[in-house]
Amino acid sequence: MKKIALIGMPNSGKSTFFNSISGASARIANWSGVTVDIESVRTLIFGEIVELIDLPGIYSLHSGSDDEVVVHEFLKNNQIDEIFFILNSTQIDRQIVLATELLNMGYNLRILSNMHDEAQKNGIQIHFEKLQTRLQVPIHPISAKFKEGYEFLSKKQKLKKIKEKPKKFSESEIKNYVSFPKTLDTSTTEKLDKFFLHPYLGLPIFFITLFFLFQIIYGVAEPIQDFLGGVFDYFGGLLQSNLNPWLPNLLSSFIYDGIYLGITTVLTFVPVIVIFFLIMSFIENSGYLSRAAFVMDRMMEKMGLDGRSFVMILFGFGCNVPALMGTKIMRSKSIRYLSMLIIPFSLCSARLQVFLFFTAIFFEPRIGGLVLFSMYIISFLLILFTAIIFKKDQADNESVLIEMPAYQLPTLRQNVLTATHEVKHFLTRASKFILGGVIVVWLLTNTYISPELSVADSIGKALNPIFDPIGINDKLIIALIFGFIAKEIVIGALAVIFSGNDSTLPDLLFNYITWQQAISFMIFTLIYTPCLSTIAVIKNQSKSKKLVLTSLIWSLLLAWVISFVTYQSLLFLY
Amino acid sequence: MQKSQIRLLSELSQNSFATVVEIDHQPSFTLKAAALGLKINKTVYVLHKSNNGPLCIKVNTSSFMIRAADAAKIKVIPQ
Numbered sequence: 077m078k079k080i081a082l083i084g085m086p087n088s089g090k091s092t093f094f095n096s097i098s099g100a101s102a103r104i105a106n107w108s109g110v111t112v113d114i115e116s117v118r119t120l121i122f123g124e125i126v127e128l129i130d131l132p133g134i135y136s137l138h139s140g141s142d143d144e145v146v147v148h149e150f151l152k153n154n155q156i157d158e159i160f161f162i163l164n165s166t167q168i169d170r171q172i173v174l175a176t177e178l179l180n181m182g183y184n185l186r187i188l189s190n191m192h193d194e195a196q197k198n199g200i201q202i203h204f205e206k207l208q209t210r211l212q213v214p215i216h217p218i219s220a221k222f223k224e225g226y227e228f229l230s231k232k233q234k235l236k237k238i239k240e241k242p243k244k245f246s247e248s249e250i251k252n253y254v255s256f257p258k259t260l261d262t263s264t265t266e267k268l269d270k271f272f273l274h275p276y277l278g279l280p281i282f283f284i285t286l287f288f289l290f291q292i293i294y295g296v297a298e299p300i301q302d303f304l305g306g307v308f309d310y311f312g313g314l315l316q317s318n319l320n321p322w323l324p325n326l327l328s329s330f331i332y333d334g335i336y337l338g339i340t341t342v343l344t345f346v347p348v349i350v351i352f353f354l355i356m357s358f359i360e361n362s363g364y365l366s367r368a369a370f371v372m373d374r375m376m377e378k379m380g381l382d383g384r385s386f387v388m389i390l391f392g393f394g395c396n397v398p399a400l401m402g403t404k405i406m407r408s409k410s411i412r413y414l415s416m417l418i419i420p421f422s423l424c425s426a427r428l429q430v431f432l433f434f435t436a437i438f439f440e441p442r443i444g445g446l447v448l449f450s451m452y453i454i455s456f457l458l459i460l461f462t463a464i465i466f467k468k469d470q471a472d473n474e475s476v477l478i479e480m481p482a483y484q485l486p487t488l489r490q491n492v493l494t495a496t497h498e499v500k501h502f503l504t505r506a507s508k509f510i511l512g513g514v515i516v517v518w519l520l521t522n523t524y525i526s527p528e529l530s531v532a533d534s535i536g537k538a539l540n541p542i543f544d545p546i547g548i549n550d551k552l553i554i555a556l557i558f559g560f561i562a563k564e565i566v567i568g569a570l571a572v573i574f575s576g577n578d579s580t581l582p583d584l585l586f587n588y589i590t591w592q593q594a595i596s597f598m599i600f601t602l603i604y605t606p607c608l609s610t611i612a613v614i615k616n617q618s619k620s621k622k623l624v625l626t627s628l629i630w631s632l633l634l635a636w637v638i639s640f641v642t643y644q645s646l647l648f649l650y
Numbered sequence: 651m652q653k654s655q656i657r658l659l660s661e662l663s664q665n666s667f668a669t670v671v672e673i674d675h676q677p678s679f680t681l682k683a684a685a686l687g688l689k690i691n692k693t694v695y696v697l698h699k700s701n702n703g704p705l706c707i708k709v710n711t712s713s714f715m716i717r718a719a720d721a722a723k724i725k726v727i728p729q
Binding site: 085134135138141166167169170173174256265266269273275278366369370373374377475476477478479480481482619 | 686717
């Protein structure tokens with residue numbers, strides 16, 4: 077099968093083109109020489125089924141950035157029949173240089189001059205025929221955003237071998253092929269940037285914008301998530317009542333507690349991921365994300381990060397999973413890795429449920445608010461602390477040059493395609509991992525060493541010497557083991573663990589532990605191992621077992637130390 | 651070119667133009683900057699400058715953010 081690789085600079089609209097061709101059917105394939113995920117799609121191009129491969133955006137072939145290494149290795153180790161070189165027509169003068177570099181390396185190239193509509197609107201004239209003759213390759217003006225100019229894809233086309241390698245363009249020569257107006261119409265972008273990048277107003281505007289986006293994401297997603305939860309509970313009840321008469325308890329428990337709960341836990345994340353990516357895609361395609369990086373960069377630079385990390389951290393306060401998935405927009409591996417280490421410390425809505433439950437039991441409303449606020453402060457301080465600690469390991473203080481494209485109004489189609497694409501990825505990747513994890517935890521809680529003692533109980537007892545100094549006893553340890561799957565399960569797990577009594581769970585907990593133990597449990601829940609979905613995403617996004625292990629061990633260690641200091645201090649003081 | 655005229659890109663104020671005369675940075679930075687159009691003899695325009703933070707500059711048709719520390723490695727002559 078013919079293989080066509082997509083190459084282009086960042087912000088050239090390469091992914092928009094790929095998404096418009098692939099819809100949501102792209103898949104991750106293994107390619108020799110590269111370890112990162114590269115998406116491809118089998119599609120009808122030039123009257124035959126070809127494999128279209130989306131390579132990372134690169135600025136040149138020689139600066140040695142992570143993405144360039146991937147492209148280099150891919151091209152070196154895989155037989156490619158043709159390259160679709162996507163360039164941004166409004167920046168053709170500088171992007172054409174990379175095309176000539178590729179031609180000089182002997183690749184069969186076809187140039188797709190994207191954003192042709194934008195270029196025309198801005199009065200940029202490209203003399204395509206002259207340019208085609210000069211480069212000896214076909215050039216097709218297209219608009220990936222509106223899926224225009226794609227007619228050439230449906231006709232049989234064959235690239236002619238170029239007779240001689242094209243010479244590099246000189247600054248003066250390019251003017252023979254492209255004429256720019258004396259002043260480009262960038263008034264809208266400049267007017268908007270006067271607000272968004274204002275030295276004093278920029279930051280408040282950024283926070284207000286984020287606050288509203290955050291409200292939209294979680295305001296819309298949470299009710300849907302709750303509704304889905306209700307639907308799954310209802311069908312879960314039906315499933316249980318239908319399974320119980322027919323199947324042995326153990327098998328029925330495996331199907332319901334293991335498989336059904338595992339799958340539905342994953343599915344409840346879908347609304348938040350859909351809405352998150354609809355909005356993220358809008359922000360990214362509109363050009364605002366690089367402005368956010370600009371206003372937050374000074375603070376984030378000190379932590380070895382850039383402004384985009386901050387956006388993801390804030391989104392992590394809703395749910396860590398989409399925030400971690402969003403780190404892929406960071407081009408620097410070191411910044412991406414460091415962001416993946418700190419995002420799990422963002423107090424997500426699942427942990428908030430546990431805290432709301434505990435504060436309502438142990439504290440009066442006026443103190444409860446303060447306790448909750450303290451949790452947010454601890455979460456933020458841990459993010460700062462972890463970033464500072466791992467800055468040396470992960471971040472290399474590399475230079476940051478971030479392109480600030482002109483503002484654009486993304487199309488709904490563009491956003492929907494991106495969101496569908498991400499949800500599909502999340503479901504296919506995380507579900508296997510989560511299902512496996514759920515089954516392991518089910519096995520731990522349902523395999524009995526003695527009639528009264530499950531493996532989970534024995535783990536709880538074995539771990540008691542470790543958890544006793546922080547005030548967390550056997551039953552709470554088991555709830556924490558469940559919380560490893562998803563923090564949403566902690567309360568449910570406590571309900572199961574304390575079941576069989578006449579009193580309600582709040583009453584039982586109030587009599588079972590002290591408020592100091594409750595605080596310690598809340599702090600431990602806030603910090604300890606991220607949930608399985610989070611770990612699955614870290615693993616998939618980073619492809620680094622070391623990073624996953626670091627995230628697990630560091631959070632566990634930190635959780636114990638901070639819970640210990642807090643619990644012992646509270647015992648000493650009160 | 652008079653040496654006294656030379657300044658660092660990071661020292662330029664907002665809305666000022668300058669010509670790049672030297673980029674004293676790592677090759678990887680120089681190459682990426684060149685791909686974005688930031689090269690010797692090019693005119694840069696400082697679009698925005700945050701307080702002690704990065705600069706937003708424009709070269710030809712491209713605008714991009716550059717950290718102050720990186721901008722301090724680029725010598726320019728103000729126009």
